[in-house]
Amino acid sequence: MSLAEKYPEEVKAIFAKYPVKRSAVMPLLYLAQREGGYITKLAMADIAAMLELDVTEVASIVGFYTLYHDEQAGKYRMQVCNDLPCALRGADKFLDALCQNLGVKVGETTPDGLVTVEAVMCLAACDKAPMFQLQEGDKVTYYENMTVDRTMELVAALKAGVHGKELR
Amino acid sequence: MTHFLLRHRDISDIKDIEVYKKNGGFAAMKKVVTDMQPQQVVDEVKASGLRGRGGAGFPTGVKWSFLPNNIWPHYVVCNADESEPGTFKDREIMESNPFQFLEGVAIACYAVGATEGFVYLRGEFQQLQLFLDQCILQMEKEGVLGDRLFGTEYSLRLKTHLGAGAYICGEETALLESIEGKRGQPRVRPPFPAVVGLYGKPTVINNVETLTNLPFIIEKGAAWYKSLGTEKSPGVKVFSLSGNINKPGNYELPLGTTFRELIFTHGGGIPNDRKVKAIMPAGASSSIIRVDDSTFDKVMNTAMDYENVQSVGSLLGSASVIIIDDSHNMDWVIDKTVHFFKHESCGKCTPCRDGNYWMLHIVERIQDGQGTNADLQLLKTVATQVNGKCLCALGDFSTMAVTSALERFPEDFAAKVEA
Numbered sequence: 001m002s003l004a005e006k007y008p009e010e011v012k013a014i015f016a017k018y019p020v021k022r023s024a025v026m027p028l029l030y031l032a033q034r035e036g037g038y039i040t041k042l043a044m045a046d047i048a049a050m051l052e053l054d055v056t057e058v059a060s061i062v063g064f065y066t067l068y069h070d071e072q073a074g075k076y077r078m079q080v081c082n083d084l085p086c087a088l089r090g091a092d093k094f095l096d097a098l099c100q101n102l103g104v105k106v107g108e109t110t111p112d113g114l115v116t117v118e119a120v121m122c123l124a125a126c127d128k129a130p131m132f133q134l135q136e137g138d139k140v141t142y143y144e145n146m147t148v149d150r151t152m153e154l155v156a157a158l159k160a161g162v163h164g165k166e167l168r
Numbered sequence: 169m170t171h172f173l174l175r176h177r178d179i180s181d182i183k184d185i186e187v188y189k190k191n192g193g194f195a196a197m198k199k200v201v202t203d204m205q206p207q208q209v210v211d212e213v214k215a216s217g218l219r220g221r222g223g224a225g226f227p228t229g230v231k232w233s234f235l236p237n238n239i240w241p242h243y244v245v246c247n248a249d250e251s252e253p254g255t256f257k258d259r260e261i262m263e264s265n266p267f268q269f270l271e272g273v274a275i276a277c278y279a280v281g282a283t284e285g286f287v288y289l290r291g292e293f294q295q296l297q298l299f300l301d302q303c304i305l306q307m308e309k310e311g312v313l314g315d316r317l318f319g320t321e322y323s324l325r326l327k328t329h330l331g332a333g334a335y336i337c338g339e340e341t342a343l344l345e346s347i348e349g350k351r352g353q354p355r356v357r358p359p360f361p362a363v364v365g366l367y368g369k370p371t372v373i374n375n376v377e378t379l380t381n382l383p384f385i386i387e388k389g390a391a392w393y394k395s396l397g398t399e400k401s402p403g404v405k406v407f408s409l410s411g412n413i414n415k416p417g418n419y420e421l422p423l424g425t426t427f428r429e430l431i432f433t434h435g436g437g438i439p440n441d442r443k444v445k446a447i448m449p450a451g452a453s454s455s456i457i458r459v460d461d462s463t464f465d466k467v468m469n470t471a472m473d474y475e476n477v478q479s480v481g482s483l484l485g486s487a488s489v490i491i492i493d494d495s496h497n498m499d500w501v502i503d504k505t506v507h508f509f510k511h512e513s514c515g516k517c518t519p520c521r522d523g524n525y526w527m528l529h530i531v532e533r534i535q536d537g538q539g540t541n542a543d544l545q546l547l548k549t550v551a552t553q554v555n556g557k558c559l560c561a562l563g564d565f566s567t568m569a570v571t572s573a574l575e576r577f578p579e580d581f582a583a584k585v586e587a
Contacts, residue, residue, distance in 0.1 A: 017327055019284075019367060020348065022348060023348055025349040026329070026331070026349060027330070029332070030330070030332070060351060061349075061350070064334065064352065065291065065332030065352075066333030067292070067332040067333035083253045083504060083508055084253050084448075084490060084501065084504040084505060084508070085254050085410040085411050085490050087504055088412050088490070088492065088496070089410075089412075120333075121251075121253075121511055122251055122252065122255075122335075122508070124250045124251065124255060124259050124290070124292070124293075125256055126254055126256050126411075126416070126488075127408070127410050128416075139295075140291070140292055140293075141295065
């Protein structure tokens, strides 16, 4: 099903927002990523056709921005910032311990397909490290001043199908 | 001290539109639209001496006056792509004092005759976009955004645009490319955005904090604003304090506040009785200030404004002050910064793209104890070859920490290559 068939109201609103059609590409890509957590070749072709762009052009935008993905990963991407200010507050140790607890390396997904742990660049939350963002489809939620224990509680909650907002 | 930007510290529910209105909200917007000509607004902001808070410190009113009056429409774009390691002030302003921020965007639009304004948020601020969209709807209901505002002919729409993870989009021409639906890569200048900006039209790009100053400047006047801060750097600034510090966070203080006051009075000093070894006052893009027994007092007594930070060999930038204690070595610090810039280089200019790739290789070699004295010289050479040779400042920024660390902390590197 094309994006326009699947989300007619949202696609219409996106096109109405900009004076130039091409500007719709980024919001449309988020829409395409909502359900599966990554953007398929078919979805890129769909968006390219809507915007009268070459599919390669659309793929290059997916490749350029870090929040778009063209490969499947865990249901949740747990993106830990370990840039300088966070690292000064123990983010590297946090990331190591988290990986050990989950039994994965950075970049890997837990065997149940729930969580992919990633190290990312600055998220503008340097005073609240260790911290990470949880990306699920087109949604991004911050978790700040985290400990490994609280993060493991969050993972258990996610596994049980509860978004652990109370843990933020 | 009363807060003018982080007003939620004094009035906790200022993000409620009714509370904002009760506390004088939208009075400045009404004043400019009903009582002032756009040029008068530009003149008032020029007279206030307000300078861009995104890092460059360019006078805001002067920037506005570059827009030609024979090419229309004009656009205002707010840069809310806050991504510099060490900076987290714009996020707090937008989350906690959203209406003052949006009123500031609206005032800027009126001043340059724009009827459409964009707020460009970094992709990670997805939840914040939902929140600001709701705030914009509320302002439309209040009649401070929308058609024929306050019974005049002036109409204004504000829209948010969400990025998708790219530090480079904080560079203003890359940001415009991104709104246009392209990869966020900087444009060749000239032409400057003031003439050929968003969709090829004259465009003003201002930072979140800069714009949040505007309602108070309009309400209380340029003379009042100039009474805060220093002569050349008037007003207040939100300092983001992070790293090895007891109380990290944002502190709104007059420009010209000393490092000592920020670090020890507000920040509560350094944890574990450690000493300050280095300060990066402009985030990862800083030249690193060396602090030791012989320079401690000079650095701590330095006023943090656009002029004086230069006297200790760095820049104020966006005032994202990272404190590094004496348990850390500078080879580790620049490994972090180079890793960041290598990842964030957009790839358009060869010196930045390849230079950062090679700098990271060399720095990692040194960190791993495999480096030699020749590597130190090579690292300096590569940094020199990147500096000043790229379309935007990212290339320059990536070399600041490297060059200053090598020059000011030679013992850290000597120990590493000898070991």
